[in-house]
Amino acid sequence: MSNPLTLDEPSLRAIVDEVIRGLHRNGSTAPSCAAPTAAAAPRRVSRFGVFTDVAAACSAANSAFRQLQEKGMAGRVKVIELVKGICEARAEEWGKLEFEETKIGRLSHKIEKLQIVKLVPGIDWLRPYAMSGDHGITLEECAPFGVIGAITPVTHSIPTISGNIVSMVAAGNSIVFNPHPGGARCAAVAIRAFNEAIFAAIGIEHLICTIAEPSIESFNELCVNENVRMLCVTGGPAVVAAAMKSGKRAVCAGPGNPPVVVDGTGNLAKAAADVIKGGGYDNNLLCVGEKQVFVLEHVADRFMNELAAAGAAKLTAPQLARLTSAAFAPGKDAGGCSHPVLNRKLVGADAAVLAQHAGASVPAETPILFAETDVDHAFVMEEQMMPMIPVVRVKNFEDAVAAAIKSEHNYKHSAVIHSLNVEHMTEMARALDTTLFVKNGPSVAGLGLGGEGYLNFSIATTTGEGIATPRTFTRNRRCAMVDNLRTF
Numbered sequence: 001m002s003n004p005l006t007l008d009e010p011s012l013r014a015i016v017d018e019v020i021r022g023l024h025r026n027g028s029t030a031p032s033c034a035a036p037t038a039a040a041a042p043r044r045v046s047r048f049g050v051f052t053d054v055a056a057a058c059s060a061a062n063s064a065f066r067q068l069q070e071k072g073m074a075g076r077v078k079v080i081e082l083v084k085g086i087c088e089a090r091a092e093e094w095g096k097l098e099f100e101e102t103k104i105g106r107l108s109h110k111i112e113k114l115q116i117v118k119l120v121p122g123i124d125w126l127r128p129y130a131m132s133g134d135h136g137i138t139l140e141e142c143a144p145f146g147v148i149g150a151i152t153p154v155t156h157s158i159p160t161i162s163g164n165i166v167s168m169v170a171a172g173n174s175i176v177f178n179p180h181p182g183g184a185r186c187a188a189v190a191i192r193a194f195n196e197a198i199f200a201a202i203g204i205e206h207l208i209c210t211i212a213e214p215s216i217e218s219f220n221e222l223c224v225n226e227n228v229r230m231l232c233v234t235g236g237p238a239v240v241a242a243a244m245k246s247g248k249r250a251v252c253a254g255p256g257n258p259p260v261v262v263d264g265t266g267n268l269a270k271a272a273a274d275v276i277k278g279g280g281y282d283n284n285l286l287c288v289g290e291k292q293v294f295v296l297e298h299v300a301d302r303f304m305n306e307l308a309a310a311g312a313a314k315l316t317a318p319q320l321a322r323l324t325s326a327a328f329a330p331g332k333d334a335g336g337c338s339h340p341v342l343n344r345k346l347v348g349a350d351a352a353v354l355a356q357h358a359g360a361s362v363p364a365e366t367p368i369l370f371a372e373t374d375v376d377h378a379f380v381m382e383e384q385m386m387p388m389i390p391v392v393r394v395k396n397f398e399d400a401v402a403a404a405i406k407s408e409h410n411y412k413h414s415a416v417i418h419s420l421n422v423e424h425m426t427e428m429a430r431a432l433d434t435t436l437f438v439k440n441g442p443s444v445a446g447l448g449l450g451g452e453g454y455l456n457f458s459i460a461t462t463t464g465e466g467i468a469t470p471r472t473f474t475r476n477r478r479c480a481m482v483d484n485l486r487t488f
């Protein structure tokens with residue numbers, strides 16, 4: 001891990017305990033003399049969006065949705081301004097909070113991910129579509145759904161929540177989050193702070209709700225709650241599959257395993273630096289982050305030399321074998337199909353920690369490890385979320401694309417090419433058919449970080465909406481005026 005930091009006063013524990021205590025103080029306060037009965041069950045009253053009870057959270061969010069409607073577009077703009085401003089002002093504090101709780105990734109990147117929430121687009125994206133003709137005028141508008149149930153990953157807890165809030169509130173919705181349990185405490189701290197500011201500014205207390213102690217049971221409750229009109233899932237295959245079975249409209253930002261092809265026609269030093277930048281970001285926790293490289297054999301040695309020259313550390317074959325047995329357990333699938341199981345304890349670990357498991361020693365600041373592997377290696381085929389990038393030598397471009405397709409598992413998430421050959425770029429883009437395709441840059445350029453475009457932390461790959469915008473969370477409603485209001 002990166003340097004563990006101890007929070008100054010108030011410590012993480014104190015902050016979170018205060019949130020939970022607040023819930024109970026304001027909550028289960030049935031008079032102690034009265035034995036609770038089914039009819040008089042203690043009613044939990046929560047403050048500023050942090051709930052222990054899913055039904056209560058959904059009901060409060062539904063009332064908040066109505067209140068937001070009363071505040072008009074100005075209300076939405078105010079909320080977005082507050083959320084972006086708070087993320088920037090508290091980036092360092094909350095970056096530390098999240099890092100202390102999740103213990104994965106790199107502190108500087110946790111902080112940066114909060115500083116860039118300001119790049120997530122707001123209400124400007126809600127442009128109506130107008131039609132005018134002999135029969136009058138018709139307007140199609142982007143209307144809110146109502147309450148959105150949102151599931152967020154441990155890899156970026158507060159940033160995903162903040163990006164979701166900007167998009168979903170811009171679209172006029174309220175939200176109930178069921179965050180990953182590993183990042184639920186910092187989520188509660190952030191959501192409470194957002195609601196306090198929103199309440200002070202426009203008088204809505206529970207616009208953004210969260211479940212203080214989330215679980216798969218609370219996720220299931222959220223899925224069936226009648227107030228929840230839409231789900232948004234940012235996470236791995238299991239939760240995406242569960243949401244798709246819920247019967248509710250679901251926007252699913254699912255898993256990736258982004259391949260990189262280096263065909264040798266471009267600048268190898270730049271390709272190496274870009275792979276380090278994207279694959280090393282937050283210790284390779286980003287879903288878009290480079291996870292494996294296929295390099296044409298005539299430039300493979302030179303490419304790996306460039307990786308090493310740019311600060312990456314190469315593992316030998318025995319070191320790779322040791323790390324692989326620490327990072328993956330053999331699978332237990334029925335039918336003789338062996339599918340390695342990721343050791344979650346090493347997800348998001350520093351390269352230096354991974355090196356220790358490999359029996360090697362590298363400087364603490366080493367951005368990534370790399371090793372030459374075969375095409376079916378676990379580090380190639382699994383979404384490892386570790387700063388250890390396998391490099392596979394391939395004979396020609398066709399083999400590189402075939403291997404890239406196989407390793408991407410048809411997630412249709414992200415892929416990268418380093419090439420000056422336009423035909424290669426086109427061929428790979430068509431063959432992989434991914435949501436993001438980056439040419440000659442780090443993967444993060446596809447999120448508007450160094451490339452053109454806008455940012456969000458939820459990329460709806462599985463259901464096809466792409467990088468989430470406010471429009472992603474709207475219903476299209478048509479209003480037709482017949483034979484009138486056309487002014488020419």
Ligand code: NAD
Nearest residue numbers: 153154179180235236238239242253254255256287458459
């Ligand atoms: P995860 O799937 O383990 O957890 C995500 C959420 O789902 C958590 O809240 C978790 O508690 C819950 N969950 C897990 N299994 C569940 C089940 N069977 N039923 C109900 N809920 C369940 O993911 P993670 O480790 O937190 O995040 C990493 C994954 O998320 C990676 O696969 C990554 O690619 C993906 N991700 C995708 C995007 C995107 O925008 N497409 C962004 C970030 C992360």
